[in-house]
Structures are given as C-alpha cells and as structure tokens.
Amino acid sequence: MDVSPERFPLTPEVRRIGRAIHEAGGRPVLVGGWVRDRLLEIPESKDFDLEVFGLSPGKLQKTLARFGPVITVGRHFGVLKLNTRRGEYDVSVPRRESKIGKGHKQFRVEPDPTMTFEEAAARRDFTINAIGYDFLAGRVMDHFHGIRDLQERRLRHVGPAFGEDPLRVLRAMQFAGRFDFAIDPETLAICREQDLSELPRERIWEELKKLLLQAERPSRGLVYAEPLGVLPYFPELARLATPPPPAKNNAARTRWEQTLAVVDRAAAMRSGDAKSGLVLMTGALCHQIREPAIRTFLARLTQETALLEAVVTLVRELDTPRRLYERRNVMPDGEIRRLALRISIPFLLKLATAVFQGAFGQGPTGSFGAGEWLAQRSRELGVYGAPPEPVLKGRHLLEMGLGPGPGIGEILDRVFERQLDGHIATAEEALAWVRQECTPDDGSPANPSTNDQV
Numbered sequence: 001m002d003v004s005p006e007r008f009p010l011t012p013e014v015r016r017i018g019r020a021i022h023e024a025g026g027r028p029v030l031v032g033g034w035v036r037d038r039l040l041e042i043p044e045s046k047d048f049d050l051e052v053f054g055l056s057p058g059k060l061q062k063t064l065a066r067f068g069p070v071i072t073v074g075r076h077f078g079v080l081k082l083n084t085r086r087g088e089y090d091v092s093v094p095r096r097e098s099k100i101g102k103g104h105k106q107f108r109v110e111p112d113p114t115m116t117f118e119e120a121a122a123r124r125d126f127t128i129n130a131i132g133y134d135f136l137a138g139r140v141m142d143h144f145h146g147i148r149d150l151q152e153r154r155l156r157h158v159g160p161a162f163g164e165d166p167l168r169v170l171r172a173m174q175f176a177g178r179f180d181f182a183i184d185p186e187t188l189a190i191c192r193e194q195d196l197s198e199l200p201r202e203r204i205w206e207e208l209k210k211l212l213l214q215a216e217r218p219s220r221g222l223v224y225a226e227p228l229g230v231l232p233y234f235p236e237l238a239r240l241a242t243p244p245p246p247a248k249n250n251a252a253r254t255r256w257e258q259t260l261a262v263v264d265r266a267a268a269m270r271s272g273d274a275k276s277g278l279v280l281m282t283g284a285l286c287h288q289i290r291e292p293a294i295r296t297f298l299a300r301l302t303q304e305t306a307l308l309e310a311v312v313t314l315v316r317e318l319d320t321p322r323r324l325y326e327r328r329n330v331m332p333d334g335e336i337r338r339l340a341l342r343i344s345i346p347f348l349l350k351l352a353t354a355v356f357q358g359a360f361g362q363g364p365t366g367s368f369g370a371g372e373w374l375a376q377r378s379r380e381l382g383v384y385g386a387p388p389e390p391v392l393k394g395r396h397l398l399e400m401g402l403g404p405g406p407g408i409g410e411i412l413d414r415v416f417e418r419q420l421d422g423h424i425a426t427a428e429e430a431l432a433w434v435r436q437e438c439t440p441d442d443g444s445p446a447n448p449s450t451n452d453q454v
Helices: 012-023 033-039 057-064 117-121 146-151 160-164 167-179 185-192 201-214 235-241 255-267 274-286 291-299 305-316 320-326 333-342 345-360 369-380 394-399 406-420 427-437
Strands: 027-030 048-053 070-074 079-083 088-092 095-099 107-111 132-134 139-141
Touching (some): 012 027, 012 057, 033 048, 033 146, 057 070, 057 079, 117 132, 117 139, 160 185, 167 185, 167 201, 201 274, 235 255, 235 291, 255 274, 255 345, 274 291, 274 305, 274 345, 305 345, 320 333, 320 345, 320 369, 333 345, 333 369, 333 406, 345 369, 394 406, 394 427, 406 427
Parallel strands (some): 048 088
Antiparallel strands (some): 070 079, 079 088, 132 139
C-alpha cells in the first residue's frame, strides 16, 4: 500500500497550524479516520484529527487560538476543537485512561504530553485507526500493523485496552459494514464478553446511524450482530433471526436474512439528505416488526419522536401500493389522493420497492408492478410529488357572506372530502356546491344528513 506523502494531501492551513505547534515545542500527528480513509482512497474528509505530543493542554490552547476560536471539549481530557473559516480540527493531547467502574464513561483520564506515539496508539480501538501521519516529517507510523490489516480487509483490535469500552462492539459492527471488512476471530471473542447494557442509548444510536447511512451495504455489518453478541440486546431484531419452519426445498430464509437484503436495497436508494435517509433505512430495518415493537425498539435508542412517527407511518403504509394495485380496476383515485396526504408517495415507493426486490430480486422478472402503477397513476392525479391542496379556502366562504364560526371548518372539510373523491376539481365547483348545500346566514350545512358520497 502506497504510504508516500502524496497519499496525504494537506491544506495550507493544516501545515500552518502544524508549524505553529512545532515552534511552540510540540509534535503534531494526524491520526484516526482521516489517515485511514486516505490509505483506503476514500475521498478525504474536511475534518482533521490532530494529536499533539510534548505540549501541555494550556500551551496548546494558546497556540491554536491564533487561528480561530478554541472550544474546550474536555478540560480534563486535553481535547480541544478549533474552528476556522476553512475547517474544523479536533486537537488533543495524548492521555492515559484507566477504567474505574461500569459504564462507557467510567474512566479516569489524565492528559500526558510526555507519552510516545506508540503508547498513545495502544489505547485506540482498532489497528486501522491506530495509524499516525507525522506530516512535518512526512512519515507514517504504524506500530500495530494497521496498514497490513487494511490490505487484508480485516478489523482487528489493538491490544488489551480494547475490552474496557463496550461501545467498541458496536463500532466493530459499524466499521465492518462501512468498509466491508471481516472481523478478526479474537476480536469477536472479546466483543462477545462485553456488557452493552452499560452504554447510554445515544451512543448506541450514533453507531447504528453511521452504519445505516454510510455503508454501501449495511448488511455487511449487521450480519455480525449475532456473532458479536449484539442481537440479545435488541429482542425485536433477535426474533427476526428465528429459523423458519423446515421447507421442502430447504431454501427458506429467516426474516432477519430477508431484512438484511431489504436494508441493502434501501441503501442503494438513499438520497443525500441524512434526515430522510435515516427514516428510510430505519424503516427498512424495522419493516417486518409490528408497530408496538417498532415503538419499543426505537424508544430504547432515541428520543426523536418525529423520527419514530415517520418510521411507523412508513412501515404501516408499506402494503398500500399492493392493495391499491389489486383494486386498480375500480379506480381508487380517492384513496391515492388520501395516501398522498399521509405520506410522500415517492418516498413510500422507495422502501416498498426495496422490500419487493429484497424478496424477489431485480430484473424483468422482478418488476414491482404495483409500485410502477402507483407512481404513474399518482402522477396523472397530480399528487406524486406533493399532497393535494384544498381548492376551497376559508376566505372564499367569508367573501360569499358566510359568517365565521365552527360551521366554516365543517364546510371546508366536506368540500375537501368531495375534492379527494374527484367530485370537485376547482374553486368554482366548490362554491357552487356550497351555495346549493349550505345556509348563507350561519355557515352551517343546509342538509347535514345529506350523503355527500365521502
């Protein structure tokens, strides 16, 4: 693997920051994901992680302040965040850590600028993240053979300290998925011994989000959920892995295996928007789980109520394209318009298509006819890209002399229902119906019991 300086293109600002640190008596080393990704030829990140040796946290902070505002992320941890017009930099002093109790945060941490790079790297999680680049000297430092593991596409822990932090179990699953790496058997064995119940839910959720949003095929990581010992902490997912009844052809897949296929298909349909992408991918992960269990599963991971409701709605509507398609000859246009009010039809069809392809594959014989029909018909109805807008507004009723009051809202609702069913298409038609059906003095319906075919 090429480790020449050309593999590590640096911005002029990074070099200026490095020289300033050197002049102050420190030794800056680029570490972590930026170095790893450059060696993997992944497009470089704009964020740089610098570890500075030989300089106290206080003196380092004064040096960095010449370039922009410096935020102390962990005063006792020696971690600083520098923000400039051109980038963000996480800058830290090497530190010694010792576990003092259960939990992800139960560590005694002491910054120690006198540590060597090898000592500092020994505290990292995986060998591929323990590679350093001394850019002022143009030298790559790889004491734990991370470059060899990159070449062999293997995820291997650095040393004994790995087992002190159970979050690293989920990071193993995340990295295996993002980089399509095999997890070393010894690392797997250590992970299975960890107690994930120590972890705060927000940290678990962050690792799962990275896997779902950044992996080309998230199944490459999720397939390790069982051997890593992760599934028992998520009974909703563990139930999907229950083997199906014996099939005559012996080819039946578990629901978990089907879910992994759907997750990969959904990943191919992600857009650049992280918010909608997370709803799509979480829906793919949960699409075979019943609604109450989805709520339990997500509530254990996050307090994002809007996300939970969006995922529940998406999964609840998954079968709607098929149901509408089966009734296409009776023209359920009103149902299509109402569907567009509940959910974005293109977004629903992304996951519905992923579910279909996960079960039946792609190609001419795997065409999702129900989805193609719904996309075409909703375009013809003008509701593919956006929900229908009411043609009749409250101002129309006030202008025609109806007095304000609760009756106004009832009339608008009745008119909109008729619009959704295709009986009304314009404001003029709506007003004509109101004149015929409603009393002008109080705004109440003239014939409340009239069947409006809604």
